[in-house]
Structure formats: C-alpha cells, structure tokens
Amino acid sequence: MMAGNILLVDDDEAIRTVVAHALRRAGHQVRTAGSVAELDREVRNGLPDVLLTDVVLPDGDGIDIAARFATEAPDLPIIVLSARNTLTTAVRANEAGAYDYLPKPFDLETLTRTVAAALKRRGKAAPTTTEDEDQNLPLIGRSPAMQEVYRVIARVLSxxxxxxxxxxxxxxxxxxxxxxxxxxxxxxxxxxxxxxxxxxxxxxxxxxxxxxxxxxxxxxxxxxxxxxxxxxxxxxxxxxxxxxxxxxxxxxxxxxxxxxxxxxxxxxxxxxxxxxxxxxxxxxxxxxxxxxxxxxxxxxxxxxxxxxALRERRGDIAMLARHFLDRAAEAGLPRKTLDDEAVQVLEHYDWPGNVRQLENLMRRLAALSRDDRISAGEVALMLGDGGAPAAAPADIAIDAAVRGYVERLARLEPAALDDGTLYDRLLAEVERPLIEAMLARHGGNQLRAARAIGLNRNTLRKRLDTLGIDPSSRPSERELR
CATH class of the missing domain: 3.40.50.300 (P-loop containing nucleotide triphosphate hydrolases)
Known part of the structure; x- marks a missing residue:
C-alpha cells in the first residue's frame, strides 16, 4: 500500500483520534485539525497528499474547503466526511471537486481503501462548481443503502x-x-x-x-x-x-x-x-x-x-412517512403527525409495495384519520385492509390491533354503545377470533392452543362449547388478519 501524508479535519476529537489511529496503522503519516483556522495553519507547513474534511466545522464548511482547494491545489484529492447524509451533500461534494464522499458512520476499512485509491489517482479531481443546497430533492433517506445510491448519482452528473x-x-x-x-x-x-x-x-x-x-x-x-x-x-x-x-x-x-x-x-x-x-x-x-x-x-x-426495497432500509421509514404527511398537507389535506407507536408499526411492516405504498398509506391516513395525531391502531387497521400483515413484535401488534378495534367502536352511534353490553360484546369479539387463530396455528391441537392462549385445556373446551366453535374448522386467511 502506498503511504501518504494525510490531513484530517474534524471538530469531533473522538473521531479524529479513531480515524488517525486507523490511518497510522495503515502506514500513513497523519496530521489533524479541528477547524478551518487550524487547517490553514497546517497547510502553511505543507500540503498533504490527501485531505479528509468534515462538512460542519465551527468556523466554516468542509465543502467550501473542497471547492477552495480544487482551485488552489487541483492535484489534491479531497475526501468529504459528513453526518448530513443526504443526496444534496453528495452532489455538493462532487460538484465542489471532492475526490469522494463518505457518509458517517463509515467503516474504517472503507476509509483506508478510499485513501489508498486517492493516493494512486492524484490529479483526477472533478471540476469546481458550487450550488446552494436544495431542500426539495426527490430522494429521501440516510440509510447506508441510500448513501451508495447518492454517491453513484453524484458521480454521473457531469x-x-x-x-x-x-x-x-x-x-x-x-x-x-x-x-x-x-x-x-x-x-x-x-x-x-x-x-x-x-x-x-x-x-x-x-x-x-x-x-x-x-x-x-x-x-x-x-x-x-x-x-x-x-x-x-x-x-x-x-x-x-x-x-x-x-x-x-x-x-x-x-x-x-x-x-x-x-x-x-x-x-x-x-x-x-x-x-x-x-x-x-x-x-x-x-x-x-x-x-x-x-x-x-x-x-x-x-x-x-x-x-x-423499503424493508431493507427501515431506518428511513419514519423520515419518509413524515415527509409524505407534509406533502399531503401541502396538497390541501389536514396536517397530521404520527405517534411513536405508529412509527414502530410502520417500521416493522414488510412493505411489498415499497415507498409508493407508504406514500399512499400516508395520504389515506391524512384524509381519513379523525385526530391530528395518528395512532398505532389506525396504522395497523389500514395496513390490515391493504396488504400483508406487519411483522411487528407481539406487544406492538396486539396493542395496535386492539386499539384499532376500539377506535372503530368509538365511531358508532351513542345509542349502540350505551346499552350496557359493550364490555361483554368486546370480549366476545376478541375471544372468538383469538381461539380460532390459535387452533389453526396449532393444527387443531387443543392442548397446544390452550397453552398458547394461557388457558387450561378444560377451560378451552368449555369456551369452545359456549362460543359454538368447531375445533376442526379453519378460519380463512382474511379472518386471521
């Protein structure tokens, strides 16, 4: 591996320490700076072979640094490091003449490989241009998979x-x-x-x-x-x-x-x-x-x-969902927000229709949700109406399903709720599909179904007789949802 003189600029001392250690282990000489002013002092002592710079610095912007050095020292490869992992950042870094862009958190092995490649390809930086950050770019997400997409897009623009x-x-x-x-x-x-x-x-x-x-x-x-x-x-x-x-x-x-x-x-x-x-x-x-x-x-x-696929970038789901709710509000639908449990349900769903399905769901919720804050129950209810069941943890899924049912009950006319039978009706509505689902899951084996529910076998038999459930019957897939 070709050894080089590396200058690292980052205001986070911990990052400077870790990255510098990794580069020194790879055989490089490393100088560090925590600001633009410190960078300038280091440069007066001699240009490095490769410059690594964070974007957000206490007294400046790392992409502005890249643009400056692309003019002053066009042979100097500049690698931009950023926690602002958006398409805009990748594009700005590329257009400012950066050799490469690495989103944080990055793998140290990837960093050392990128530095080694930069040392081999000195003098091949991109032409210098600058552009104000556009907050209305079409792609959203900060997951590692999307970062790679942004990097490729940035490289084909010129x-x-x-x-x-x-x-x-x-x-x-x-x-x-x-x-x-x-x-x-x-x-x-x-x-x-x-x-x-x-x-x-x-x-x-x-x-x-x-x-x-x-x-x-x-x-x-x-x-x-x-x-x-x-x-x-x-x-x-x-x-x-x-x-x-x-x-x-x-x-x-x-x-x-x-x-x-x-x-x-x-x-x-x-x-x-x-x-x-x-x-x-x-x-x-x-x-x-x-x-x-x-x-x-x-x-x-x-x-x-x-x-x-959206299921491969679950960390982006909350950001995307809120973005689509904002767009729905801009289009004239009521402005809505998501509660934390609703976000959990979204993040555990498998999204066979990907981002398009998520956008359609957010528009439906914006239009149909009665409250300003969308609950987990409403999300689970609409997902159950329009796709495969969410692969959520049991506590989230059960809570969301019950909330959804109770919310539907609350929309009934008052006369239907005030007859003194609501508690028994709710228990009956929950008990029958629960017993049927557990019997189906365990192939009609009553002992296993009783253990899964938390009843003894005799109690389960009595409930089967009372509810008129045939233990050999199989509820449809739709009923199991």
Whole structure:
C-alpha cells in the first residue's frame, strides 16, 4: 500500500483520534485539525497528499474547503466526511471537486481503501462548481443503502453515461432518473419518459423514433418520437425489460451509432439524449431466457444503480412517512403527525409495495384519520385492509390491533354503545377470533392452543362449547388478519 501524508479535519476529537489511529496503522503519516483556522495553519507547513474534511466545522464548511482547494491545489484529492447524509451533500461534494464522499458512520476499512485509491489517482479531481443546497430533492433517506445510491448519482452528473436503475416496483426508479436529469448537465433540456410495458408492441418503434406521414395506416402526418422530443435532455426508458425483442435490435443500433431514423424515413437524426433505463426484472435472467439481448444489456448497464426495497432500509421509514404527511398537507389535506407507536408499526411492516405504498398509506391516513395525531391502531387497521400483515413484535401488534378495534367502536352511534353490553360484546369479539387463530396455528391441537392462549385445556373446551366453535374448522386467511 502506498503511504501518504494525510490531513484530517474534524471538530469531533473522538473521531479524529479513531480515524488517525486507523490511518497510522495503515502506514500513513497523519496530521489533524479541528477547524478551518487550524487547517490553514497546517497547510502553511505543507500540503498533504490527501485531505479528509468534515462538512460542519465551527468556523466554516468542509465543502467550501473542497471547492477552495480544487482551485488552489487541483492535484489534491479531497475526501468529504459528513453526518448530513443526504443526496444534496453528495452532489455538493462532487460538484465542489471532492475526490469522494463518505457518509458517517463509515467503516474504517472503507476509509483506508478510499485513501489508498486517492493516493494512486492524484490529479483526477472533478471540476469546481458550487450550488446552494436544495431542500426539495426527490430522494429521501440516510440509510447506508441510500448513501451508495447518492454517491453513484453524484458521480454521473457531469457526464452522459447510460444508467440502468433496477429495483422492485415502487422503490422510486423514476425519481432517480429525474434526480440525474435535474441535477446534471442536461437540466436545461426536457425530461421525457416512456413506459415500455404500456406501449403496444406494434407501436413501440413509432413511439420511440417517430414516423413519417403515410408510414403506416393512420399515419396522417409526421410525428416526432420520444428521442426527438428529448433532444438536449434525458430519455427515461421505464420497464426496459418488457421491450419487445425486435425493438431491442433497433434501440441497440441507436446506442451504438448515436443516430436513428423515423419509421418510414430515410434521413438519419442525431440522438442527442442521455439514456436512463429502469427495470424491476432480473435482466441477466431475461438474457438467459432469450427474452433480452445480451449486447443491449451491456450497452444499458454502463452505470448500474440498485435501489433497495423499503424493508431493507427501515431506518428511513419514519423520515419518509413524515415527509409524505407534509406533502399531503401541502396538497390541501389536514396536517397530521404520527405517534411513536405508529412509527414502530410502520417500521416493522414488510412493505411489498415499497415507498409508493407508504406514500399512499400516508395520504389515506391524512384524509381519513379523525385526530391530528395518528395512532398505532389506525396504522395497523389500514395496513390490515391493504396488504400483508406487519411483522411487528407481539406487544406492538396486539396493542395496535386492539386499539384499532376500539377506535372503530368509538365511531358508532351513542345509542349502540350505551346499552350496557359493550364490555361483554368486546370480549366476545376478541375471544372468538383469538381461539380460532390459535387452533389453526396449532393444527387443531387443543392442548397446544390452550397453552398458547394461557388457558387450561378444560377451560378451552368449555369456551369452545359456549362460543359454538368447531375445533376442526379453519378460519380463512382474511379472518386471521
């Protein structure tokens, strides 16, 4: 490993101590500073080989430092460290000329590898620009998985490399494409999207490349396709895995030559677009199945971005949920907040529909919740109505389910609640599905079901007779929810 002179700037003494120790163990010489003023004093004693700087410092901003040194010492690799783990930070660091951006907390092994790579690639820093922080960026989350997404996005903004975004439905693939466009060098041009799965096979080439008058029945005039409409900007090819094989051949020729012709046309037109494609399918598997061209796959997969499922970034759920409630309020729905137990229910749910499902749920809760503060019971009730059951700890799940039932009771007319039978009715409503569910779980074995509930076997038999429950019956999956 190449040894170097490293300057570390961070106002947290503990971080300085730990990072400096790790770098010295890797064979580097390390100087440290806790502020911009201390940094300047150290630099007067000689430039380091690599500069590591935090973003928030007592007397300045680490990204401003990166921008300054990108002009004063363009050969100096600068690695930005930040606890403000947003897409904005990654983009600002990249545009300020930083060699790399590492979100806190970071792995020390990753840090030492990054420093080693920076030492080998001195002199290849990005050009210097600055931009004010935009608080309305489309992607939200500070999980490690999202940090990697931000880092890749930041690195493709200054070029036109083709990007392939993959991930489950609802993870936000179009948001990634829009971020690349809105923050990149083609931001002044149009952003044009086309969903390959929504276009009939016989029309997809005309939709992409346009057609001349008389090219086919019904072509009464020349029509520009999406490539022409997106000229100077970005063309987003959504669900690229559903593209017919014959259209794939023509798209491949465009990517290879940079030119295309309209359907029925003879004149070549330059394809002045950046391509961002997206898929929720395993494209390598579709290649193996003969449904997708291998050469097209590699043309599209120049820069891969894998979006994590929401269940793989549970630490972002509370932030996303509150953001969606704020957006709902901006759209005219009542402003609502979430109580702590409601957040726990959200964080333990598996989210088969990912971020899109969470956004829809928050809008429903904003519209339908009676109180300003949304409870765990309301969340559990709506999740039960619209998806797989939450994988929550038993105490949270049981509490949420009971609260949801009681809240529904409270919405009944007063006359239905004041007849003196409410307590017995509530117990009966809870007892029957509980006994049925436990019998189903234990294959009709009454002894095991009784132990799970906390009753002795004779008491359970009496309750079965009283409630008229057939122990051999199986409640439906819907009833078990």
């Amino acid at each position: 070029n036109d490399l083709t990007v392939l975004v993959s991930g489950e439905s609802g993870t936000g693939k179009e948001l990634v494409a829009r971020a690349i466009h809105d923050l990149g060098q083609r931001r002044a041009g149009p952003f044009v999207a086309i969903n390959m799965a929504a276009i009939p096979r016989e029309l997809i080439e005309a939709e992409l490349f346009g057609h001349e008058r008389g090219a086919f029945t019904g072509a009464a005039q020349r029509t520009a396709g999406r490539f022409e409409q997106a000229a100077g900007g970005t063309l987003f090819l959504d669900e690229i895995g559903d593209m017919p094989i014959e259209a794939q051949t023509r798209l491949l020729r465009v990517l290879q030559s940079g030119e295309f012709t309209t359907v029925g046309g003879a004149r070549s037109i330059r394809a002045d677009v950046r391509i961002v494609a997206a898929t929720n399918r395993d494209l390598l598997q579709t290649v193996a199945n003969g449904q997708f061209r291998e050469d097209l796959y590699y043309r599209l997969n120049v820069v891969p971005i894998l979006l994590p």
